[in-house]
Amino acid sequence: MSRPAIDFFRDAFGEPPRAVASAPGRVNLIGEHTDYNGGPVLPIAIAERTTVAVGPGPVNAPGVLEAVSTRYHKVIRVRWQEELPKGWAAYVAGVLRELWALEALPRMDGGGVRIAVTSTVPVGAGLASSAALSVAAAKALVTLAGATLTPRQVAGVAFRAECDHVGVRCGVMDQTIAALAKREHALLLECASLETRQIPFHARLFLVDSGVRHNLSAGRLNERRAECEAAVKRLKVELPELVWLASWPAQWLLRLKRALREPLRSRAVHVVGETARTRLAAQLLERGRLKQFGALLYESHESCRRLYDCSAPELDTIVAAAKRAGALGARLTGAGWGGAAIVLVSKTDKKTIPAIQRAFQRSYGRTPPVMEVAASAGTHTERL
Ligand code: GLA
Numbered sequence: 001m002s003r004p005a006i007d008f009f010r011d012a013f014g015e016p017p018r019a020v021a022s023a024p025g026r027v028n029l030i031g032e033h034t035d036y037n038g039g040p041v042l043p044i045a046i047a048e049r050t051t052v053a054v055g056p057g058p059v060n061a062p063g064v065l066e067a068v069s070t071r072y073h074k075v076i077r078v079r080w081q082e083e084l085p086k087g088w089a090a091y092v093a094g095v096l097r098e099l100w101a102l103e104a105l106p107r108m109d110g111g112g113v114r115i116a117v118t119s120t121v122p123v124g125a126g127l128a129s130s131a132a133l134s135v136a137a138a139k140a141l142v143t144l145a146g147a148t149l150t151p152r153q154v155a156g157v158a159f160r161a162e163c164d165h166v167g168v169r170c171g172v173m174d175q176t177i178a179a180l181a182k183r184e185h186a187l188l189l190e191c192a193s194l195e196t197r198q199i200p201f202h203a204r205l206f207l208v209d210s211g212v213r214h215n216l217s218a219g220r221l222n223e224r225r226a227e228c229e230a231a232v233k234r235l236k237v238e239l240p241e242l243v244w245l246a247s248w249p250a251q252w253l254l255r256l257k258r259a260l261r262e263p264l265r266s267r268a269v270h271v272v273g274e275t276a277r278t279r280l281a282a283q284l285l286e287r288g289r290l291k292q293f294g295a296l297l298y299e300s301h302e303s304c305r306r307l308y309d310c311s312a313p314e315l316d317t318i319v320a321a322a323k324r325a326g327a328l329g330a331r332l333t334g335a336g337w338g339g340a341a342i343v344l345v346s347k348t349d350k351k352t353i354p355a356i357q358r359a360f361q362r363s364y365g366r367t368p369p370v371m372e373v374a375a376s377a378g379t380h381t382e383r384l
Helices: 003-013 089-101 129-145 151-166 173-180 220-235 250-259 264-286 290-306 313-324 352-364
Strands: 019-028 043-056 064-069 076-079 113-119 185-190 195-200 204-209 329-332 340-345 370-373
Touching: 003 019, 003 043, 003 064, 003 113, 019 129, 019 173, 043 129, 043 173, 043 370, 064 089, 076 089, 089 129, 089 151, 113 129, 129 151, 129 173, 151 173, 173 185, 185 264, 195 264, 204 352, 220 250, 220 264, 250 264, 264 290, 290 313, 290 329, 290 340, 313 329, 313 340, 313 352, 340 352, 352 370
Parallel strands: 064 113
Antiparallel strands: 019 043, 043 113, 043 185, 064 076, 185 195, 204 340, 204 370, 329 340
């Protein structure tokens, strides 16, 4: 796993790296757009990983970050304390700034560092490729510094890098699962308290890629988050102590609907409903009730589509075809507006995936890529 990153580092910089770490992408089983609203999420890590090899910075260039990625090939060279690079290296610079503040970076040469990145996590497919990068970079750099950070602290560094430096107003889900994931487990994460529960996950799950790509920082996620904040502001008139939208009592739905106008009403109804669904889904999964669990996935998709308005026609085609073919459940995963859908099938089911591909082919003239996903491990350092 670490070999390509080590070789790539050596090719780019003419010397071997001093530390290597990797982190996974994720799919979220249920709990969409709840994390930044203080609600629960239920993601698993996938086998696709990003690997980051690091070493000291170039000589006579204090405070300089040199970064390369197999995806882009150009060497990025930047004084990261003064300037935030554009594109993927901004995440790395954000991580450097956060680690510097924590004194968890080598202090010599003003924090100069070299980084080489290899990855098998698809970009823009809703699989949290940026969190895999930020978490792997944080883990590798902490190892280089000989510092010790807990997995939760690594997740915190990566989260603040994305949120405070890159400016994507994401929640804590992606970085937390990339840091804390356990093989064959889903993670129930309560995002307001950061309470976690590992739940065994052995079901057969496929990922169907709609092929529609989205750019998060440019867009709709920030807009939705602003809408949710506006909803909380208005709802505080009803419930003065309300902090998180997800904490609105589910039994007061009528009151919520009366207090809000569209589109805030729909957004808030989604968040409150999705919060209840996710907690119930975690209980059902724990008891092995896959059929009922799957039914909640369909409900979640419908709520994302109708109320949160974050689906795409291609995703709806996949989910509808899954339902017709008798899949246990299916829904978009991640922010939405493109990316991939998950499809949950029984152990013996052989016909659902081909049926989805045929339906998609009929509508869009191409066959969507499909991969089976297994719940994988979180970030770790790799052997040199
Ligand atoms: C993106 C964000 C996550 C989460 C999802 C929606 O993937 O990075 O933090 O908000 O959208 O559930």
